[in-house]
Amino acid sequence: MNISLSRVRVWVQAVLFVVTVYGGVVVGPYAADKISTALPALSCTYDMQNGAWCALRPFQHQTSHQIGDTLARTNSASWELLKPILLTLVGFLTFFVVLNKAFCAWVCPLGSTQEFLYGIGRRLRMVSRVVPAPWLKGVRSIKWIVLLLFVFVLPLAAGLGWLPGAAAEAWCRVCPSRILTTLLTGSGEQMALPTGDVGDILFGLLGNGLFGFMLTAAFVVRQPFCRICPMLALNAIFKRIAPLRLTKTPHPHCGRCRSCHAACPMDIPEIASIHEKEVFHDDCTLCGRCIEFCPQERVLHLKCGPITLYHSRPETFRARSRTELANGSLRHQASDSRKRMLANE
Amino acid sequence: MLGRKKVIKIVMKMMLVGWFCMFGFLPWAMAAVQELPTWTPHPVLRKEVKGRSQVRIVDVSSNLKEIDLYPPSVGRDPAQAKLTIPMTKEGAALMVHNAMGNYHWISAQSMDQKEEFTWGSVHFFSMPGPSPSVMLTVPKSRLEIIPQPLPREHSTYRAEETWAFLVRFDQRALPNELVTFYAPMQLEQRFFTDDQGVVLVRFPSFPTPKATQTPPVKTHRRPVQPFQLAVEWQTSAKRFVTVFQYEYGPSPLFNRHPFLGWMVAGLGMAGGVLLWRPRQGSKA
Numbered sequence: 001m002n003i004s005l006s007r008v009r010v011w012v013q014a015v016l017f018v019v020t021v022y023g024g025v026v027v028g029p030y031a032a033d034k035i036s037t038a039l040p041a042l043s044c045t046y047d048m049q050n051g052a053w054c055a056l057r058p059f060q061h062q063t064s065h066q067i068g069d070t071l072a073r074t075n076s077a078s079w080e081l082l083k084p085i086l087l088t089l090v091g092f093l094t095f096f097v098v099l100n101k102a103f104c105a106w107v108c109p110l111g112s113t114q115e116f117l118y119g120i121g122r123r124l125r126m127v128s129r130v131v132p133a134p135w136l137k138g139v140r141s142i143k144w145i146v147l148l149l150f151v152f153v154l155p156l157a158a159g160l161g162w163l164p165g166a167a168a169e170a171w172c173r174v175c176p177s178r179i180l181t182t183l184l185t186g187s188g189e190q191m192a193l194p195t196g197d198v199g200d201i202l203f204g205l206l207g208n209g210l211f212g213f214m215l216t217a218a219f220v221v222r223q224p225f226c227r228i229c230p231m232l233a234l235n236a237i238f239k240r241i242a243p244l245r246l247t248k249t250p251h252p253h254c255g256r257c258r259s260c261h262a263a264c265p266m267d268i269p270e271i272a273s274i275h276e277k278e279v280f281h282d283d284c285t286l287c288g289r290c291i292e293f294c295p296q297e298r299v300l301h302l303k304c305g306p307i308t309l310y311h312s313r314p315e316t317f318r319a320r321s322r323t324e325l326a327n328g329s330l331r332h333q334a335s336d337s338r339k340r341m342l343a344n345e
Numbered sequence: 346m347l348g349r350k351k352v353i354k355i356v357m358k359m360m361l362v363g364w365f366c367m368f369g370f371l372p373w374a375m376a377a378v379q380e381l382p383t384w385t386p387h388p389v390l391r392k393e394v395k396g397r398s399q400v401r402i403v404d405v406s407s408n409l410k411e412i413d414l415y416p417p418s419v420g421r422d423p424a425q426a427k428l429t430i431p432m433t434k435e436g437a438a439l440m441v442h443n444a445m446g447n448y449h450w451i452s453a454q455s456m457d458q459k460e461e462f463t464w465g466s467v468h469f470f471s472m473p474g475p476s477p478s479v480m481l482t483v484p485k486s487r488l489e490i491i492p493q494p495l496p497r498e499h500s501t502y503r504a505e506e507t508w509a510f511l512v513r514f515d516q517r518a519l520p521n522e523l524v525t526f527y528a529p530m531q532l533e534q535r536f537f538t539d540d541q542g543v544v545l546v547r548f549p550s551f552p553t554p555k556a557t558q559t560p561p562v563k564t565h566r567r568p569v570q571p572f573q574l575a576v577e578w579q580t581s582a583k584r585f586v587t588v589f590q591y592e593y594g595p596s597p598l599f600n601r602h603p604f605l606g607w608m609v610a611g612l613g614m615a616g617g618v619l620l621w622r623p624r625q626g627s628k629a
Contacts, residue, residue, distance in 0.1 A: 126621060127621065127622070127623050129620055179610075187597075188603060188606075189597040189598065189601065191603065191606045191607060191610065192598055192601035192602055192603040192605075192606040193601065193602045193603075193605040193606035193608075193609055194600060194601055195600050195601060195602050195605070196600040200600070204606070204609070205609055208606050208609035208610040208613065209609050209610070209612060209613035209616070210613060211610055211613060212609070212610035212611060212612065212613025212614035212615075212616070212617065213613035213614065213616045213617040214613075214617070215610075215613075215614055215617065216613075216614040216615075216616075216617030216618050216620075216621070217616075217617035217620050218617075219617075219621065220620050220621055221620060224617075
């Protein structure tokens with residue numbers, strides 16, 4: 001049977017979007033207690049209606065409240081300092097090692113929102129933009145800088161007393177998911193610009209500006225925020241030991257059509273040009289679009305350990321290509337614009 | 346006419362009295378005024394936080410003999426029972442061990458033949474621990490006020506917000522019962538429970554210091570003030586009074602500007618819209 005992975009993914013995203021944004025309405029108060037122990041890293045702590053908890057929050061807390069405070073008090077480093085952060089790391093990575101990169105494309109409500117907006121952009125026949133090849137290296141490094149700076153360095157500096165308290169949760173104050181999920185639950189509080197002190201204002205300007213930019217850029221750029229998200233970097237660290245992965249079997253025709261590259265929402269050119277293990281790139285979110293748009297039999301695979309969950313097939317490629325181009329544009333719209341272009345010529 | 350020496354003597358005496366008033370009696374009197382809260386007719390217990398694992402409960406205006414501390418796992422783990430700590434002049438030192446933190450219920454009772462008074466509050470020990478969901482519903486006294494829900498670590502009671510509390514006696518909900526809200530600056534309000542014994546309390550606003558005057562605490566810098574919810578219940582034999590004391594902060598938009606927030610987001614949106622333009626040289 002020819003199952004469309006994208007269709008399955010849309011349903012999974014829709015269900016998890018409701019759980020991660022409105023889960024509290026379904027399971028009642030303390031939803032985080034009931035769901036987060038099973039799914040410890042799903043959504044935003046600022047969203048009081050959600051059913052989950054974001055993994056980046058404990059990281060900032062441990063770095064600021066535990067490590068920073070203790071370092072400031074004892075003026076020395078020891079195993080006791082690292083224990084809390086390692087425990088947090090181990091705790092949520094047991095979840096992340098299982099899902100790992102698939103979190104981004106299947107679970108994250110912010111990722112789903114950006115995908116939805118890009119879909120609207122395609123239907124409105126807006127231009128589609130990809131990150132230019134010379135910029136790719138620079139853009140890819142931003143997520144690592146963001147992870148290091150906003151999740152570890154700034155909260156640590158706040159814990160040590162070197163920076164104002166606003167820096168203790170530096171990433172949360174910038175993260176667009178905080179604004180998005182709270183707005184979706186009817187609260188405009190997080191959208192209001194903090195005006196407490198300079199730190200509050202700076203983080204507020206950055207966070208609100210980034211949120212606004214992400215909203216409109218997502219109509220023409222696929223997953224604009226995901227590219228700099230520290231969660232992607234965090235997942236990339238552990239992708240080697242994750243059972244879920246993208247693999248590729250070398251094929252003589254591979255690299256000619258570059259359909260997989262065009263289908264990739266993260267614009268990863270390496271999918272088309274390199275083979276085997278390296279194809280599972282740091283930026284890959286395991287959405288599976290490249291597999292659907294690969295015209296060759298069993299070249300790209302989505303695997304869980306040794307088990308192949310899904311692989312490329314010519315018939316899947318033909319079925320998907322009938323309605324949609326690899327870059328996400330609708331087939332009939334593309335045909336219309338081509339006809340118009342030919343008519344003009 | 347008074348002689349010059351006499352005038353000097355009178356002035357000296359007046360200065361002496363003034364000095365005593367200023368530096369002797371007045372501070373003592375002011376301290377006494379501070380110690381005795383006037384915003385509530387009920388006893389107020391003060392929390393003095395000493396690190397992550399310790400808090401001292403100081404009895405300001407009553408003679409409570411001991412404090413009961415209910416861990417968050419009470420009601421779930423049979424090995425975890427309430428701890429009773431005697432109240433001394435310096436207060437009752439509550440301490441948690443083995444990194445067992447999270448929200449703990451603090452309770453104090455005084456009773457005689459005619460009246461039973463219960464004071465309750467919650468303290469968050471900033472360490473990992475089980476969820477307090479069950480702990481809140483475990484019976485702790487005959488007449489109870491139970492937060493439904495309790496605002497958790499990144500949430501808090503805030504002015505202009507409405508929060509629910511369950512009022513029950515012997516584990517039965519009390520419908521149509523008067524619940525009185527007390528807070529400093531005479532912010533007294535009255536609410537009534539509904540048919541299910543739930544009272545919806547809308548927290549009143551209070552004047553907040555300017556942003557620059559907020560206390561220089563490193564992280565949670567929002568100013569807060571205490572409040573009490575009190576309920577009374579009379580049986581044929583006894584009068585029961587229960588007070589739930591906690592704190593609440595200013596409204597959600599304290600130190601926040603909605604219009605500026607939308608404006609900055611709008612500027613970001615404008616930046617994103619720049620990407621909508623077709624690239625130079627492209628036809629489609």
